[in-house]
Amino acid sequence: MRRVAVSQRVDLHPERGESRDALDQRLIGFLLAAGFIPLPVPNGLVDASLDRWLAAISPQALLLSGGNDIGQCLARDHTETRLLDHARSRNLPVLGICRGMQMLGHWAGSELKAVSGHVRTRHRLSGQIVAEVNSYHHQSLASCPQDFEVLARSEDGEIEAIRHRSMPWEGWMWHPERETNFAAHDVQRIRQLFGETDSTQTTQGTDVS
Numbered sequence: 001m002r003r004v005a006v007s008q009r010v011d012l013h014p015e016r017g018e019s020r021d022a023l024d025q026r027l028i029g030f031l032l033a034a035g036f037i038p039l040p041v042p043n044g045l046v047d048a049s050l051d052r053w054l055a056a057i058s059p060q061a062l063l064l065s066g067g068n069d070i071g072q073c074l075a076r077d078h079t080e081t082r083l084l085d086h087a088r089s090r091n092l093p094v095l096g097i098c099r100g101m102q103m104l105g106h107w108a109g110s111e112l113k114a115v116s117g118h119v120r121t122r123h124r125l126s127g128q129i130v131a132e133v134n135s136y137h138h139q140s141l142a143s144c145p146q147d148f149e150v151l152a153r154s155e156d157g158e159i160e161a162i163r164h165r166s167m168p169w170e171g172w173m174w175h176p177e178r179e180t181n182f183a184a185h186d187v188q189r190i191r192q193l194f195g196e197t198d199s200t201q202t203t204q205g206t207d208v209s
Contacts, residue, residue, distance in 0.1 A: 002195055004036045005059035007080050007100070009067030010043055026177035027065060027097075034187050036061070036194060041083065043075045050082055061093040061194040062086075064100025066175055069139065070112070081107060093168040093194045098137055101162065101171025108145035115140040115158055123174075125152040129161050131185055133174035140173070168193060 006028075008021040021043050031038040039057055041050075062083055068076055080100075084107050087094050096104040102112055118135045125131050129152035140158045144150050151161035151170070162171045170193055176186035 001035055001037050002060040003057065004031055004038055004061045004063050004194065005041050005054070005057065005083065006031070006038050006063045007041050007065050007076070007083060008043060009065060009099075010073040010076050022067075023065060024177055027063075030177040030182055030186075031063070031190075033182055034190050034194075036190075038063075041079060043073070043079050045079070047082065050079065054083075054086055059092070062095075064094070064096040064103050066098035066100060066136070068099060070099065070102055070106050077103075087169075088167065091167060094170070095190060095193055096169075096171040097177075098173055098175055101173055102137075102139060102141065104148075104162065104169065104171045105141045105145045108148065110145040111142045112139045113142040114138060117156065118154070118158065118173075123154040123160065125154065125160055127152040127161070129185075129189075131183070133160070133172075133183075134178055135173065136175060136178070137173055 006023060008023050011020045011022045013020060021040065023040055028038050039059060041053070045053055064080055064083070070077060080103050084094065086092070094104070106112070115138060118137050118140070121135050122132055123135050125133060127150060141162070144159060144162060147165050148162045149165055150159055151163050154160050160173045163169065176182060
């Protein structure tokens with residue numbers, strides 16, 4: 001089973017004086033269902049420590065998770081930038097989910113723009129990916145990043161999925177882990193992106209709260 005390094009959101013708890021790394025357990029379940037071993041990446045590692053962590057874990061793919069706006073938590077932004085640099089230098093597969101796709105665009109030099117009608121709703125996708133997906137974002141890529149191509153758009157023309165032209169990198173603006181049952185097309189697509197597995201896991205998810 002391939003090892004997947006997963007970036008984490010940062011939740012602030014000022015009443016306890018804590019900044020906590022966090023992952024939706026459903027995202028862990030999605031990766032397990034697809035046949036991968038999820039390895040959450042701490043945001044508190046400085047450059048050399050993160051390099052040692054990556055050397056010790058030796059992930060075979062990278063997933064940038066959702067949550068937090070870019071610029072909201074500089075430690076997370078820095079961690080994900082270093083992770084993408086690591087993935088590029090080793091040609092590792094990368095999937096960016098929601099904020100993770102925005103981070104791919106930001107890393108490649110694209111800007112974000114505000115959008116309406118994309119929070120707690122569903123969209124029909126058109127393009128190379130045709131599906132109905134959930135939507136939980138208030139920002140979108142203003143343009144397709146350099147060296148990427150658009151895989152799918154929403155009904156109002158916003159970019160919903162991208163793919164790098166030469167590296168095995170994709171971004172999805174929807175959250176596959178938030179479906180009541182994991183969509184077969186999402187499971188199949190991440191398996192193809194990260195490499196075939198011998199998983200016998202079910203693709204059934206848990207109810208969305």
